[in-house]
Amino acid sequence: MCLIILANVLNRFETEAIASCYAFSVLPLYLIAMSNTTPLPLPPLSVIPPQIACVADYEAYAQARVMPASWAYLNSAAADQLTRRDNRLAWDAIRLQSRNMVSMSGGHTELTLLGTRYKHPVFIAPVAYHRLAHRDGELATALAAQAMQAGMVLSTLSSVSLEEVAANTTAPLWFQLYIQADKAQTMMLVKRAEQAGFRALVVTIDAPVTGVRNAEQRAGFTLPPHVTAANLAGMPVARQHIAAAGNSPVFGSGLADGMPTWDDIAWLVSATHLPVLVKGVLNPQDARDAIRAGVAGIIVSNHGGRVLDTLPASIQALPGVVREVDGRVPVLLDGGIRRGTDIVKALALGASAVMVGLPVIHGLAAAGATGVAHVLHILRTELEIAMVLCGCKRLDEIGKEVIWQP
Numbered sequence: 001m002c003l004i005i006l007a008n009v010l011n012r013f014e015t016e017a018i019a020s021c022y023a024f025s026v027l028p029l030y031l032i033a034m035s036n037t038t039p040l041p042l043p044p045l046s047v048i049p050p051q052i053a054c055v056a057d058y059e060a061y062a063q064a065r066v067m068p069a070s071w072a073y074l075n076s077a078a079a080d081q082l083t084r085r086d087n088r089l090a091w092d093a094i095r096l097q098s099r100n101m102v103s104m105s106g107g108h109t110e111l112t113l114l115g116t117r118y119k120h121p122v123f124i125a126p127v128a129y130h131r132l133a134h135r136d137g138e139l140a141t142a143l144a145a146q147a148m149q150a151g152m153v154l155s156t157l158s159s160v161s162l163e164e165v166a167a168n169t170t171a172p173l174w175f176q177l178y179i180q181a182d183k184a185q186t187m188m189l190v191k192r193a194e195q196a197g198f199r200a201l202v203v204t205i206d207a208p209v210t211g212v213r214n215a216e217q218r219a220g221f222t223l224p225p226h227v228t229a230a231n232l233a234g235m236p237v238a239r240q241h242i243a244a245a246g247n248s249p250v251f252g253s254g255l256a257d258g259m260p261t262w263d264d265i266a267w268l269v270s271a272t273h274l275p276v277l278v279k280g281v282l283n284p285q286d287a288r289d290a291i292r293a294g295v296a297g298i299i300v301s302n303h304g305g306r307v308l309d310t311l312p313a314s315i316q317a318l319p320g321v322v323r324e325v326d327g328r329v330p331v332l333l334d335g336g337i338r339r340g341t342d343i344v345k346a347l348a349l350g351a352s353a354v355m356v357g358l359p360v361i362h363g364l365a366a367a368g369a370t371g372v373a374h375v376l377h378i379l380r381t382e383l384e385i386a387m388v389l390c391g392c393k394r395l396d397e398i399g400k401e402v403i404w405q406p
């Protein structure tokens with residue numbers, strides 16, 4: 001009932017003029033329905049305050065509504081968090097070239113990707129355990145995706161099962177797959193995603209080991225009992241390996257023996273009818289191997305800086321990957337996108353679409369589905385404004401000329 005009401009609110013909102021995009025209120029009924037939630041430091045916002053004018057403004061509101069240890073998991077990155085910082089700085093360092101007095105008649109942000117028509121190029125990136133941010137978890141996120149006509153990539157580590165998410169949204173869903181040590185279990189996840197109507201598989205290839213997540217360690221983060229990896233229920237849990245002093249902590253753990261390789265991607269491509277994308281490509285050599293393995297798309301990503309610190313910003317790696325791919329498959333990108341101008345820059349440098357991770361989690365923690373919807377709406381609005389001011393009325397008109405060259 002709560003979800004239906006919210007969907008109506010969001011649908012109504014979506015048809016409102018751009019001028020009203022920063023005025024966003026939540027039906028009080030939503031709060032009543034949420035009143036038996038796990039206690040959090042503050043309840044979700046009932047009204048989006050005018051102080052939230054851009055997606056970065058959500059961060060402080062989110063932090064005030066999440067337990068500190070969960071916040072450390074959600075909001076931090078690997079080691080010294082240099083890649084996470086650079087993800088942002090690299091966008092800021094790029095300047096746009098304006099173009100005035102161009103007809104914008106018939107303009108739109110639609111695109112076709114892997115056979116599906118999307119209203120705009122902003123996708124929700126796969127993020128584990130949305131229930132750490134909000135009790136409704138991925139159900140709230142998927143509802144917002146539906147209302148804002150955004151594609152959503154659901155993590156293997158979602159805290160609501162892939163079947164339940166798929167049954168409760170009409171948003172186009174892709175399933176992010178972590179290849180499991182046991183092929184049969186991997187195949188089971190793939191079949192479940194196929195049966196539930198997911199339209200693509202996104203295999204994350206840049207995290208065969210967990211990054212050095214010092215902020216989480218310092219905060220003593222562990223999953224609270226009400227949050228679990230719902231898709232993996234009943235599957236054997238990987239045992240934690242603690243090496244004795246003087247022993248090899250990673251190579252000596254047996255973990256390295258089961259790590260996936262490009263052969264597993266080729267196997268997967270042959271084992272499913274869904275298009276397979278790989279996520280976590282920065283190195284053009286990986287792009288070459290991925291295409292050889294038969295992938296349908298490549299996602300340039302450094303995992304938001306959460307795995308290997310001191311990797312380059314995603315946007316710095318994009319041109320090399322795009323050159324290598326040479327138009328054979330679509331290239332998407334995530335990492336540090338906080339502004340519509342960032343999306344224009346990504347498309348100008350060869351991406352077909354982008355994904356956002358943390359801003360969605362910030363919106364979710366601050367105000368549930370409404371917060372996520374607002375984040376998506378702000379980004380789309382900023383994208384369209386930037387397109388107009390750069391003289392581009394369609395995504396395919398956003399080329400290298402919109403990047404300012406001194």
Ligand SMILES: Cc1cc2nc3c(=O)[nH]c(=O)nc-3n(C[C@H](O)[C@H](O)[C@H](O)COP(=O)(O)O)c2cc1C
Binds near residue numbers: 087126156334337358
């Ligand atoms: C809390 C958190 C959990 C994540 N979990 C996953 C995951 O399960 N699978 C995955 O492929 N990427 C995961 N990512 C990485 C995102 O998909 C994405 O690459 C990254 O968040 C993009 O950067 P941004 O947060 O700056 O937008 C996670 C990111 C965050 C912040």
